Amino acid sequence: MSRQNYIFLLSCIFIFMLFSCKHGEGEYHSLTDKIEEKSKDYHGIPVSSEPYIDDLKTVEITEGEHTFLIPERKSQITSYACTECHSKPLEQMKGSDFKKAHWDIGLVHANKVTMNCATCHNGNNMDNLQSLTGNSIDFNRSYKLCSQCHSQQFEDWKGGAHGKNIGGWADPRAAMTCVNCHNPHKPHIESRWPSRFNTQKVKERE
Ligand code: HEC
Ligand code: HEC
Ligand code: HEC
Ligand code: HEC
Structure with missing residues (x-):
């Protein structure tokens, strides 16, 4: 394999990995969905x-x-x-017949x-x-x-x-x-x- 082809192949693998990672997050439709789901069980x-x-x-x-x-x-x-x-x-x-209540207030x-x-x-x-x-x-x-x-x-x-x-x-x-x-x-x-x-x-x- 030529040097250019080799680099091309490596780049392809790298890009593929990048996308496949993204794909793993695809279970959630949006970021708020993800936060909601993840915080259900903290x-x-x-x-x-x-x-x-x-x-x-x-x-x-x-x-x-x-x-x-x-x-x-x-x-x-x-x-x-x-x-x-x-x-x-x-x-x-009230008056002298009664004791003073609530003296503590x-x-x-x-x-x-x-x-x-x-x-x-x-x-x-x-x-x-x-x-x-x-x-x-x-x-x-x-x-x-x-x-x-x-x-x-x-x-x-x-x-x-x-x-x-x-x-x-x-x-x-x-x-x-x-x-x-x-x-x-x-x-x-x-x-x-x-x-x-x-x-x-x-x-x-x-
Ligand atoms: C064990 C009996 C008792 C209970 C229970 C009680 N009071 Fe009284 N309270 C009195 C008496 C007797 C007076 C009148 C004599 C006096 O002014 O100290 C009075 C007077 C007051 C006054 C007038 C005080 C003044 O100087 O004008 C307020 C206000 C008051 N009570 C609020 C309350 C509130 C509010 C509660 C319930 C959360 C309560 N009392 C429960 C016996 C009681
Ligand atoms: C600014 C409003 C306010 C004023 C003025 C006030 N009270 Fe009260 N008083 C309250 C409130 C609110 C509560 C209930 C507090 C609670 O939820 O613990 C209370 C509770 C009480 C209780 C029940 C306390 C207990 O723990 O059993 C008494 C007795 C009482 N007040 C008497 C008086 C008397 C006598 C005066 C005047 C000297 C007075 N209050 C002035 C708001 C007031
Ligand atoms: C969890 C406790 C807490 C509760 C609930 C609370 N306060 Fe306070 N409040 C404080 C403390 C602590 C300070 C003193 C703050 C300081 O000195 O900086 C304060 C200060 C104040 C002051 C003095 C002015 C100021 O901002 O420093 C007022 C008036 C007041 N509170 C009214 C209220 C009223 C009305 C409520 C209900 C609607 C309330 N507070 C509920 C803790 C509480
Ligand atoms: C009729 C009006 C009135 C009501 C009702 C009232 N207050 Fe006040 N309160 C005042 C005034 C006037 C002051 C004095 C303000 C000052 O000195 O700056 C004060 C002072 C205070 C302060 C102290 C502020 C400081 O110097 O740190 C707190 C806390 C407070 N009130 C809480 C309450 C709470 C809690 C209730 C309800 C249970 C209540 N007040 C109901 C008028 C009121």
């Missing part, structure tokens, strides 16, 4: 948030174009149902002119929260209360930029709700020093 772990939210009681909410799950709250609130005590209007439960949120207990609680319907316009809001959907004044964080939260998704971005989407992280009565989150390895202490020990 390292043996199916890509789903279900393993993370299995033990969690959740409620589904739809806000605008976003539908997702948030943790249920009522079963987590120690003094719920409120009507176990609040069986009559608040005015009738100090309101450290907005200033006293802007906010008091009645901004969020309705003395005549204690088992529900109350909007600024007097509409009742379920305790499981307390984010609706917060969103009245914190619309920026609410918008970010819906999109997933504020707060935290449970089980990452996998479907079904589940996200912590405002009161999972913020105490509504004292919502500011203190900044903390990052934990670090204390080299000074290690030196002292030596």
